[in-house]
Amino acid sequence: MSETQFGLMQGQERSHWIRLRTLILLRWVAIAGQVTAIAVAQMLYNLQLELGLCLLAVGISVVSNLLAIFVFPENKRLSEFENFLMVLFDLLQLGFLLYLTGGLNNPFGLLVLAPVTISAAMMGLRPTLLIGGTAIILVTLLAEFHLPLRTEQGFILRIPDVFIFGNWTAIVIAILFIGAYSFRISAEMRRMSDAVAATQLALSREQKLTDLGGVVAAAAHELGTPLATIKLASAELIEELEDQPDLREDAALIREQADRCRDILRDMGRAGKDDLHLRQAPLSTLIHEAAEPHLNRGKELVFDEGPLEGGSLQQPSILRKPEIIHGLRNLVQNAVDFAQTTVWIDAGWDDDHITLHIYDDGPGFPPHLLGRIGDPFMRRRRSESDRKQRPEYQGMGLGLFIAKTLLERTGAELQFSNAGNQPVAKMRDRRGAVVVVSWPRDKIDALVGENAVPKGENKWIEV
Secondary structure: OOHHHHHHHHHHHHHHOOEHHHHHHHHHHHHHHHHHHHHHHHHHOOOEOOHHHHHHHHHHHHHHHHHHHHHOOOOOEOOHHHHHHHHHHHHHHHHHHHHHOOHHHOHHHHHHHHHHHHHHHHOOHHHHHHHHHHHHHHHHHHHHOOOOEEOOOOOEEOOOHHHHHHHHHHHHHHHHHHHHHHHHHHHHHHHHHHHHHHHHHHHHHHHHHHHHHHHHHHHHHHHHHHHHHHHHHHHHHHHHOOOOOOOHHHHHHHHHHHHHHHHHHHHHHHOOEEOHHHHEEEHHHHHHHHHHHHOOOOOEEEEEEEEOOOOOOOOOEEEOOHHHHHHHHHHHHHHHHHOOOEEEEEEEEOOOEEEEEEEEOOOOOOHHHHHHEOEOOOOOOOOHHHHHHOOOOOOOOHHHHHHHHHHHHOOOEEEEEEHHHOOOHHHOOOOOEEEEEEEEHHHHEOOOOOOOOOOOOOEEOOO
């Protein structure tokens, strides 16, 4: 599954995240609060309310909750439209109660913010705008049209018109601000959640590929000797079948080695060995492995590896982590996608750092997005020119987010810039984007330091 397919799948399923039972529970809490407020106003403060109509409004919510409980299963998850209808019903029911109890003279008028906040947190832009617009219309109508609150003696409880206008202004501003704020924050959290999940998916896929490579190498290593013996014994049997009567030992040897192959395959299928040799690789080998899928895509990839000033001539052997391979692969893919003809990959090292530069001769990063590179889903829509330039590209900034996240997990620091800002003579043709990946050497060095690969026999994988 590609990162784009994952994102589309998440977008389609997100509207089904909210359980009906969650909204039912919230409605029970609202019903309890409404009944308490009516009881206190009637019994403690002796306010003259339209009690029958108020209880009717509350009763409608009770009946709707009971119907939802008995009609739908407990694990029912609402679509976005069903969520919209539920929240709209609660907003209209609250508006009716406020109409019966003084409109904006009622301090509980502030509660119209609750449905707006809920819709902004769990629904899309259009339903949120509809709920917010309905709330503003209700508040505007309630400022003028409502049943007055009366005391036991018949006096009308109302606040001055200037305070009514102030309440209306404050509630409208709160609807706009809290709705926009909740919607933006929820959208950012969902995007980040989707991106992190996609990162885990990509890492899991790369880990499986790495493990598969280890199993294949282990199979070749473990089966090499017995298969060679079988081949030799079979050849001897064929040659000596007519002239040598004593073939029992060779036949037994063939059977013995066949049994050994069977046992090895069974053990590898059950668990396998952790091949210590495959847990490390020379820096250039790992870079070429990461770039290999993009070698034949019509762009030239130029590799340059060498020590930095003061560095040893011996190339470092680094940890062969799936995070490094997949992260570098995404960076190379991005460079190849945008390059006109050439991508340069320069690797350097010294005693303290290992640094990788990826250049291309494309248009470079948009200057206004440089500070946001690495955020997920930056690109929402592709232009026609972009489709022609990158027909195989389907991402929305997710690939760079995955690369940045995975590489930073290994201790790397990433910098994104354009070649025009790099005063290096050899970069005259490298006029596009520049990505610099730098690791402290002790974070990924496979020979020395705390992350060094142990030496000795391969250990069985625990299952």
